[in-house]
Amino acid sequence: METKQKSLSSEIELTADGSHTLFVPSMNEHYHSVNGAKTEAEHIYINYGLKESSASPLHVLEIGFGTGLNAFLTLLETQKLHKKIIYTSLELYPLSLEKIRALNYPDVISPEFTDLYYDLHRAEWNAPCKITPDFSLLKVNIDFTCITYPDESAAWNLGTFGNEKIAYDVVYFDAFAPEKQPEMWNQKLFDAIYASMSHNGILTTYCAKGVIRRMLQSSGFTVERLPGPPGKREVLRAIKL
Incomplete structure (x- = not known):
């Protein structure tokens, strides 16, 4: 599968905690919270998601690689948690x-691991890559709305890492907001994610809208509202029991 180069x-832009985010004028949308990009990512995806899973090795699925912030924070956690993470x-x-090198995440988060941040971005698309002994990465250049599971005829399917069949233990649902990209937030896609997850798998997202909570519940998740990061009252965590 070739990279589409879109x-x-x-x-x-600089956010309140000193870390960068990106603003997309055509969508009038930021990649992260202006109240703190690093703070938001740690709060929602690392603390509420990654750290709450006891799976080992741990399979993570991220919807929206973007700046690589979530992946970088997750990679750094492998050294604290002492477990292997397989990240899609x-x-x-x-x-x-050029845009990646202009972002300040390595300097703000962990300067000693600057090379690892760039390794995440230099990693080949659509092929499994070992970034460190404990962190493997598969970046898939694909339109998430075209995903099906477990349709073997699709160009790429949820529940695969290279040729390996897997079940995701943690999902970071970090797409642009529903009002900006409504096609990314629909029942069929949440059903596909649910089907691809392990027992006790955890999905976290910054979006706490009632319609999203109800779709997650319709997929089979048990959903809870949790306190949000600065500037956001609540976020959602969904668990596949």
């Missing part, structure tokens, strides 16, 4: 290397 025009991320609009 891109979104974006501008770098889906992205239709990969960033240019």
